[in-house]
Structure formats: C-alpha cells, structure tokens
Amino acid sequence: xxxxxxxxxxxxxxxxxxxxxxxxxxxxxKGEVYGIVGYSGAGKxxxxxxxxxxxxxxxxxxxxxxxxxxxxxxxxxxxARQKIGMIFQQFSLISSKTVFENVAFxxxxxxxxxxxxxxxxxxxxxxxxxxxxxxxYPAHLSGGQKQRVGIAxxxxxxxxxxxxxxxxxxxxxxxxxxxxxxxxxINQELGITIVLITHxxxxxxxxxxxxxxxxxxxxxxxxPAYEIFSNPREPLTKQFITSILDFDLPETLIKESKGTIIKxxxxxxxxxxxxxxxxxxxxxxxxxxxxxKIEYIQNDPLGILIIEFSxxxxxxxxxxxxxxxxxxxxxxxxxxA
Amino acid sequence: xxxxxxTTLLPxxxxxxxxxxxxxxxxxxIALLAGLPIGILLFITSRNLFLxxxxxxxxxxxxxxxxxxxxxxxxxxxxxxxxxxxTGSTIGPTAxxxxxxxxxxxxxxxxxxxxxREIDKGVIEAAVAVGASRWMIIKEVLLPEAKSGIxxxxxxxxxxxxxxxxxxxxxxxxGIGDLAIRFGYYRYDNTVMVTTVxxxxxxxxxxxxxxxxxxxxxxxx
Numbered sequence: 001x002x003x004x005x006x007x008x009x010x011x012x013x014x015x016x017x018x019x020x021x022x023x024x025x026x027x028x029x030k031g032e033v034y035g036i037v038g039y040s041g042a043g044k045x046x047x048x049x050x051x052x053x054x055x056x057x058x059x060x061x062x063x064x065x066x067x068x069x070x071x072x073x074x075x076x077x078x079x080a081r082q083k084i085g086m087i088f089q090q091f092s093l094i095s096s097k098t099v100f101e102n103v104a105f106x107x108x109x110x111x112x113x114x115x116x117x118x119x120x121x122x123x124x125x126x127x128x129x130x131x132x133x134x135x136x137y138p139a140h141l142s143g144g145q146k147q148r149v150g151i152a153x154x155x156x157x158x159x160x161x162x163x164x165x166x167x168x169x170x171x172x173x174x175x176x177x178x179x180x181x182x183x184x185x186i187n188q189e190l191g192i193t194i195v196l197i198t199h200x201x202x203x204x205x206x207x208x209x210x211x212x213x214x215x216x217x218x219x220x221x222x223x224p225a226y227e228i229f230s231n232p233r234e235p236l237t238k239q240f241i242t243s244i245l246d247f248d249l250p251e252t253l254i255k256e257s258k259g260t261i262i263k264x265x266x267x268x269x270x271x272x273x274x275x276x277x278x279x280x281x282x283x284x285x286x287x288x289x290x291x292x293k294i295e296y297i298q299n300d301p302l303g304i305l306i307i308e309f310s311x312x313x314x315x316x317x318x319x320x321x322x323x324x325x326x327x328x329x330x331x332x333x334x335x336x337a
Numbered sequence: 338x339x340x341x342x343x344t345t346l347l348p349x350x351x352x353x354x355x356x357x358x359x360x361x362x363x364x365x366x367i368a369l370l371a372g373l374p375i376g377i378l379l380f381i382t383s384r385n386l387f388l389x390x391x392x393x394x395x396x397x398x399x400x401x402x403x404x405x406x407x408x409x410x411x412x413x414x415x416x417x418x419x420x421x422x423x424t425g426s427t428i429g430p431t432a433x434x435x436x437x438x439x440x441x442x443x444x445x446x447x448x449x450x451x452x453x454r455e456i457d458k459g460v461i462e463a464a465v466a467v468g469a470s471r472w473m474i475i476k477e478v479l480l481p482e483a484k485s486g487i488x489x490x491x492x493x494x495x496x497x498x499x500x501x502x503x504x505x506x507x508x509x510x511x512g513i514g515d516l517a518i519r520f521g522y523y524r525y526d527n528t529v530m531v532t533t534v535x536x537x538x539x540x541x542x543x544x545x546x547x548x549x550x551x552x553x554x555x556x557x558x
Contacts, residue, residue, distance in 0.1 A: 052466055081468035092459035095558045096481035105477060109469035137557045153467065 002028040002051065002161060002193065007060035009046050009217075020046035021057070022217035028195060028210075030160075033187050035208035035225070036197045037240055043217035044197040048163055051195060052084045053077060065160055082110045085154030085192075089166035091146040093138040099125070099149050100134040106156035124152040128182065144175035151182065155190075162186065164196035168203060180206050201244045205229070205297055213237045226297045230267045230329075244295060245304055253290065254334045259310030261290065262320060265329040266303035275326050276305070283319040285311030306333070342528045349516060354536070356430045356511035361498045364437035368445040368494055373487070375401070375442065376449025377475060387465055387474065401443040409440055409501045413508065420508075433510030437498055445494045452486025453479055485556035492548025496541050513537055 004027070009020040021043045028034045036044045049055035051062055053069050062069045069080055093102050103124055107117045125131045128148040138146055147167060154162055164183070168176040184207060187194050198204065204211055204225060211228045213221040213236060221234045229245065232238045254261060266275070280287050287307050294303040309316045324330045375397060381387060382394040407415070413436040417427050420435040456479065464478045480487075503514020513533050521530020 054462055054466055078468040078470065081466060084466075086463070086466040088459055088463060090457070090459050092457065092463035094460055094464075094478055094482060096484065096555075097477075105464070105469070106467040108477070109464075109467050109473060139558055150463075153463075156467070 001030045003063040005061040007057050010058045019217045024219045031191050033194045033208050035204040035211045038214035042214040044214045048165055048197050052081050082157040083159045084161045085159040086163040087150040087154050087167045089169050091150045095138050098135050103152045106153045110157045128152045143171050147179055161193045201240055226300050229297050230302055257308055259308045260316050260335050261308050261333040263331040263333055264305045279319050283315050285309050285315050353513045353516040357502055357513045360430045360434045360502050363434035364441045364498050367438040368441035372442045372445030375446040379450040380453040404443040410504050412436055428509035430510050433505035448490030449487055452483040456482045485552045488552040495544050
C-alpha cells in the first residue's frame with residue numbers, strides 16, 4: 001500500500017519558484033493498478049519520482065507498506081528502494097552492460113551472492129521472455145525488448161510496488177499492447193501494486209483500476225477507471241476520455257438531419273439491454289443509427305450510440321423520456337429544424 | 338650524407354626518445370591516479386547528482402581552472418621549489434615529470450568530467466532507483482558508460498604532454514622535443530630538426546590511432 005500525504009514539490013531558483021506538485025494526497029491499495037494522467041508539465045512525473053524519493057518532496061510524506069520513506073537514512077532508503085521497482089520511458093539501461101549484466105546490477109545492489117544472481121537473472125529473463133538475448137548489448141535490442149529488460153531489472157528484488165514512468169510512450173502500438181499485457185500479468189500473478197503515469201488513455205483503459213487526473217500540479221479528479229470514463233466531471237478529464245470515446249459526426253449530417261439526433265451512453269449492465277429495440281417497438285417513430293461504439297474498460301462495457309429519431313415530435317419526445325428513464329444518460333445533439 | 342648524419346645521431350635520438358616516454362609516462366600515471374578521481378568528484382558533486390555539493394564542486398573547479406590557466410612554461414618555473422623538495426633536484430627528466438604531472442592532473446580531470454556528462458542522466462537515475470550504493474554507481478555505471486570517452490581524453494592528454502615535454506629542456510629534462518630545439522633550432526641543423534619532428538609526428542599518429550581504436554573497441558553504444 002502506498003500513502004501519499006499532502007505532498008508538495010517546489011523548485012526554487014533565483015528567479016522564481018515553480019510548483020511541481022501541489023498538496024497531493026492519494027492512497028493506493030495493495031495489488032491495485034493506479035494510473036495518473038495529465039498533460040506534460042502537469043506534475044505527474046514529479047509525483048511518481050517522489051514515490052521512491054528520486055525526487056525529494058518539499059513537504060508531505062510518502063508511506064510505502066507503512067514505512068515513511070521521508071524519515072529514512074540514506075542506507076535505509078537504499079534498502080527500501082530495492083522493494084520499489086521502476087521502469088522508464090527511455091528504458092535507461094546501462095549501454096556498456098549486457099542484458100544479463102543489466103539485470104544482475106539490481107541484484108548486486110541488494111548484495112546477493114553470485115550463484116543466486118546467476119539463477120535469479122535467468123528466472124527474470126524467463127518472465128519477460130528474453131532468455132535467448134542474455135548476452136546481447138542493449139544497442140542491439142528493439143524498444144520493446146529494452147523495456148522488457150527494464151521490467152526484469154525492476155522486478156529483480158521482488159518489489160511490492162512497480163512505478164512506470166510513461167513506460168510505453170516511446171513504443172509503437174503493437175509493442176505497447178504486449179508490454180501492457182506483461183504488466184497486467186505481473187500485477188495479477190505476482191500481486192505487485194503498479195503506479196503508472198501516462199498521457200495515453202488506451203493504457204488507462206486496458207490496465208488501470210483507478211485513475212487520478214492531474215493539472216498544474218494538483219489532483220483535480222480521482223476515481224475508479226470506469227467511473228472516470230463514464231462520468232467525467234472536470235473539463236480536462238472529459239478532454240482526455242474523448243480520445244477514446246468520442247467521435248465527431250460530419251457537420252453536414254447534423255445540418256441536413258430531418259429528425260432529432262441523440263447520444264445515448266450505455267453503462268455496465270444496461271449496455272447489454274435491448275433498450276433501443278424496446279423503444280422502437282413502443283413508439284411509432286423511426287430510428288436511424290448514425291454512429292456507435294462499445295469500449296471495454298478492462299472487462300466492463302461502455303457503449304455510446306448516436307441515433308437520429310424521426311416521426312411526430314410528440315412521439316419523439318416521449319421516446320427520449322423513455323430512454324432517459326432507462327439509461328440515465330442521454331444527450332440531445334440536434335433538433336429538426 | 339643524410340643517412341650518415343642520422344646514424345651518428347641515433348644514440349642521442351634513442352636516449353631522447355626514452356626520456357620523453359619516461360617523463361610523459363610518469364605524468365600519465367599520476368594524471369590517471371589523481372585526475373580520474375578529481376574528474377569523477379567534479380561530476381558527482383554537480384547539481385542534481387547523487388553527491389550534489391556546491392562547496393566541494395566550486396573549490397575543486399576553481400583550483401582546476403587556476404592550474405589550467407597558467408602557461409606550462411611558467412608552471413614549470415614556479416614549481417621548481419616543489420620539484421626540488423620531491424625529487425631532490427631541479428634538472429633531468431624526473432624533475433621535469435613533476436611539473437608535467439601537475440599540468441596533466443587538471444587537464445585530464447576536466448576531460449573525465451566532460452565524458453561523464455555525456456552519460457544519459459536516466460541511466461544514473463535508474464541505478465539510484467534500484468538502490469545501488471554510490472560506490473557501485475561509480476564503478477558499475479559511470480566508469481563503464483564513460484570508458485570510451487575517458488580513453489579518448491587519455492589519448493588527448495598523452496599527446497598534449499608530449500607537446501609540453503619539449504619545454505622541459507628548460508630544466509634539462511631532455512626528450513625528443515628538447516633535441517629538436519637544441520640541435521635543430523639553435524644550431525640550424527635542419528636534418529636533426531626534420532628527423533625529430535618526423536619522429537614526433539609518427540609518435541602522435543600512433544598514439545592517436547591506438548587511442549581511437551581502443552575507445553571504439555570498448556564503446557557498446
């Protein structure tokens with residue numbers, strides 16, 4: 001479990017004081033995948049780096065498994081860091097060491113014996129699927145393979161927490177998927193708590209149980225991933241989820257429409273109900289589907305449908321009321337002229 | 338005629354050659370022993386690094402700059418009392434190696450520092466994140482990652498020292514450069530001058546070539 005308590009990070013230079021993280025408090029449960037999203041400069045990276053004290057917070061405390069990292073001595077902190085794995089956007093492997101030596105470095109840092117290191121590194125490379133590459137230098141690996149080495153290194157000392165600093169941002173979509181799969185496996189099979197920061201909502205959608213949104217160093221919204229996708233409150237959050245859930249209708253389509261265009265959002269259970277066909281049977285109106293999409297936030301469906309209703313305006317109004325009652329989420333985009 | 342002159346010169350050349358190797362060799366060993374740690378210190382005490390220490394960084398940086406800004410010939414003379422104290426003499430190649438060493442230490446230290454700066458900060462950060470000790474980061478991350486650059490710096494230092502060593506003639510240090518100046522320049526003996534200069538050119542070429550080769554060999558980037 002990670003408890004971040006009123007954490008503030010300020011950068012003081014001669015000319016000005018820049019606030020990186022502004023009084024953020026978050027509790028992350030054991031075994032959870034927690035995502036922090038925000039644009040670059042929002043302070044999410046700084047916040048993540050405060051979790052293993054690579055960056056020293058100006059104020060506030062960070063507790064990992066009940067231990068207050070900010071109170072530790074240099075030596076104790078090194079011990080604690082061995083239980084907090086971290087992976088990076090640019091992989092950050094030692095270029096003069098082979099894959100094997102890169103992973104072995106983390107074990108050496110923890111003071112393990114040679115025979116143990118030998119055995120453990122192979123075990124780790126097996127987990128990330130890179131055993132055949134053990135004697136290769138990082139320069140000869142692809143981005144995805146480099147990140148796998150980074151993950152093996154981060155897992156070396158059986159950490160309870162894995163911090164991911166934009167771990168997939170430098171990778172292509174296919175490789176991103178495979179790394180996300182690996183992270184999911186690590187979370188589920190090893191029970192490691194994962195904290196990740198990203199600006200890609202795809203990553204959040206596939207992986208995160210809970211999400212926090214950051215803006216200008218502050219935490220502006222936080223909640224279960226499904227809640228954030230289905231009921232975003234803040235404008236910035238809405239902006240973020242549109243990258244996953246939104247689709248623009250052509251302007252002309254809206255202008256030339258002779259009916260009423262509505263947008264319905266189906267959540268959880270209702271996503272499986274036959275609301276639309278019920279409506280069309282109940283009311284003497286015509287429905288024309290203009291656009292539709294169902295996204296799965298991990299395993300829960302979230303659907304959005306854009307329909308044009310045409311018919312007597314009284315009947316259309318009644319139909320809309322009926323749908324509203326059943327889904328609770330309906331938005332009228334355009335009325336017939 | 339030309340061959341004859343060179344043959345009679347051979348014993349002198351031979352002696353001078355080994356004097357150069359001797360002087361420069363001592364200075365290089367000391368530059369390595371003292372310059373490398375100072376270079377590392379300059380780097381790791383700089384801002385936002387794991388031994389961030391403004392005072393230490395400023396003091397060492399200042400001393401290094403002072404020594405580097407004194408022209409070698411003046412350094413040579415200024416260090417005569419120290420030379421006498423250390424070697425019991427102020428003339429000869431051993432005496433000359435004192436001032437060469439003093440000049441080489443800050444020179445090499447700065448080159449080491451520059452090579453270390455080339456290292457991706459993320460790699461150092463990753464090493465801090467796995468809980469590695471400072472000593473381990475220096476030994477297993479900084480030095481291997483900068484090895485290629487440090488070797489290049491060592492090559493540059495060697496060649497500069499060969500250049501400096503020509504001035505060691507002032508204190509009777511000997512060496513090839515000294516031979517070129519005494520025989521070639523003061524006595525207007527072009528044969529000697531050209532021969533010694535050719536030897537110096539070959540020496541520098543060989544050092545640069547092998548330095549580049551080694552540096553390339555250890556570079557895994």
